[in-house]
Amino acid sequence: MTLPSDQAMGADRDRLAGRLAAALNELTDVDLLLDRILSDARSLVAAEAGSVYLKSGEDALVLAICQNSYLERIVGGRGELPFLNYIIKLDRGSLAGYSVLEGEPLVVDNTLDIDPDAPYQHNTAIDNSTNYVSQAVMTLPLISAPGETLGAIQLINPLDEGFRVKRFTGEDLAAESFYVGIAAKALAKSMMFRSMAVRSVEVVSAHDPQETPAHAQRVACVATELYEHWAARRSVPEGERLRILDMLPLAAMLHDVGKMSVPTAVLTKPGRLDLRERALMEAHVLIGARLYRKARTPLDRLTFQVILDHHERWDGQGYPGWVDIDTGQPLPGRAGPGGRVQGKRGGEISIYGRILAVADVFDALVSRKTYKDSFDESLSIQIMEQESGHHFDPEVVESLIARRNVLRKIQERFPDHLETSELAGEAPLSKAPVAYPAFKY
Numbered sequence: 001m002t003l004p005s006d007q008a009m010g011a012d013r014d015r016l017a018g019r020l021a022a023a024l025n026e027l028t029d030v031d032l033l034l035d036r037i038l039s040d041a042r043s044l045v046a047a048e049a050g051s052v053y054l055k056s057g058e059d060a061l062v063l064a065i066c067q068n069s070y071l072e073r074i075v076g077g078r079g080e081l082p083f084l085n086y087i088i089k090l091d092r093g094s095l096a097g098y099s100v101l102e103g104e105p106l107v108v109d110n111t112l113d114i115d116p117d118a119p120y121q122h123n124t125a126i127d128n129s130t131n132y133v134s135q136a137v138m139t140l141p142l143i144s145a146p147g148e149t150l151g152a153i154q155l156i157n158p159l160d161e162g163f164r165v166k167r168f169t170g171e172d173l174a175a176e177s178f179y180v181g182i183a184a185k186a187l188a189k190s191m192m193f194r195s196m197a198v199r200s201v202e203v204v205s206a207h208d209p210q211e212t213p214a215h216a217q218r219v220a221c222v223a224t225e226l227y228e229h230w231a232a233r234r235s236v237p238e239g240e241r242l243r244i245l246d247m248l249p250l251a252a253m254l255h256d257v258g259k260m261s262v263p264t265a266v267l268t269k270p271g272r273l274d275l276r277e278r279a280l281m282e283a284h285v286l287i288g289a290r291l292y293r294k295a296r297t298p299l300d301r302l303t304f305q306v307i308l309d310h311h312e313r314w315d316g317q318g319y320p321g322w323v324d325i326d327t328g329q330p331l332p333g334r335a336g337p338g339g340r341v342q343g344k345r346g347g348e349i350s351i352y353g354r355i356l357a358v359a360d361v362f363d364a365l366v367s368r369k370t371y372k373d374s375f376d377e378s379l380s381i382q383i384m385e386q387e388s389g390h391h392f393d394p395e396v397v398e399s400l401i402a403r404r405n406v407l408r409k410i411q412e413r414f415p416d417h418l419e420t421s422e423l424a425g426e427a428p429l430s431k432a433p434v435a436y437p438a439f440k441y
């Protein structure tokens with residue numbers, strides 16, 4: 001057997017970088033895309049670790065995602081890692097900041113040997129908290145358009161066949177520059193989608209202070225977790241699972257978009273609603289669904305389903321039920337006693353509606369509202385269990401309980417007081433940012 005020449009390997013890798021970059025177009029979700037971009041970029045240079053920093057405003061960089069095969073082996077997988085809002089100042093003092101502001105890649109063979117007079121230094125905060133040493137670091141700016149830098153990607157510790165840290169080569173830099181150039185454009189597009197969804201939530205928020213972007217983002221995260229668990233249990237094929245996971249966060253964020261047409265006095269009324277007010281409130285489902293009725297894309301279709309079904313109940317007592325969404329009247333053959341609309345029940349409700357119902361009510365329970373204080377997690381779970389088979393799909397409630405640890409992380413990640421509008425289009429939702437817990441050898 002003969003080993004391929006460096007030149008042949010280089011050509012193979014360029015083709016691989018091209019294929020990987022082209023595949024990024026399949027994704028619209030920021031989290032999935034960041035995860036894919038970082039994994040791909042690491043695989044191109046056999047980097048043991050890596051991270052992506054995204055600009056937040058003009059003067060900060062947020063750690064959006066980090067991966068580290070070595071540490072993941074120790075803690076038992078990426079899913080076990082806690083969330084972290086790790087933010088650094090955007091200036092030339094850090095490797096990422098320097099690369100972003102100069103618009104140039106930066107390759108450091110050994111962070112311990114950086115000239116003390118260099119404008120940048122390696123920030124050891126994360127290394128210190130994990131006992132990991134980022135030795136060789138390649139940092140590339142994520143430039144989506146001339147003058148538009150989203151942040152920076154860092155590739156850490158390329159490994160040779162013996163799993164020893166080696167130096168990055170000129171070919172490594174060329175392959176990464178090509179791949180990252182295309183990845184940055186894909187990332188800008190997905191960030192724009194999320195940003196538009198957050199702006200819509202902010203419009204609703206102007207009418208109803210309860211409907212914060214933080215609430216919408218938490219519901220989106222929880223819904224995504226629930227679907228992931230439910231789909232794995234049901235053995236949904238991986239392609240279909242990924243397709244839904246790519247769209248569900250955005251669709252879920254928009255579940256209450258119809259509230260922008262409900263009078264503020266009704267939305268913010270602390271006491272019980274009278275019949276007329278209740279009708280106005282319940283109309284948010286049909287108003288929202290109408291926005292997505294003329295679905296042009298799979299994302300539109302999913303959003304339509306999420307909005308239309310998120311107040312249905314497993315026992316058939318929810319709303320709007322089997323209605324014509326234009327008139328609000330029962331569909332043919334769907335009028336119940338007294339001409340009332342029949343509610344959808346059980347499996348008649350789309351799984352996305354069943355999941356949203358659980359995610360939305362759970363978040364309302366654990367959050368502080370004008371009409372109630374927040375309930376602790378155990379009490380909230382207990383209430384959800386009591387409603388299993390009545391309000392909620394029992395299988396989805398089981399998924400909620402199974403993913404209990406992640407729910408807590410989501411609450412920490414998006415507290416109501418956090419200025420989420422600042423981070424809106426930029427901060428990833430469920431999978432990141434992460435940091436590694438301190439551990440002992």
Ligand SMILES: [Fe+2]
Pocket residue numbers: 255256284310311
């Ligand atoms: Fe709603």
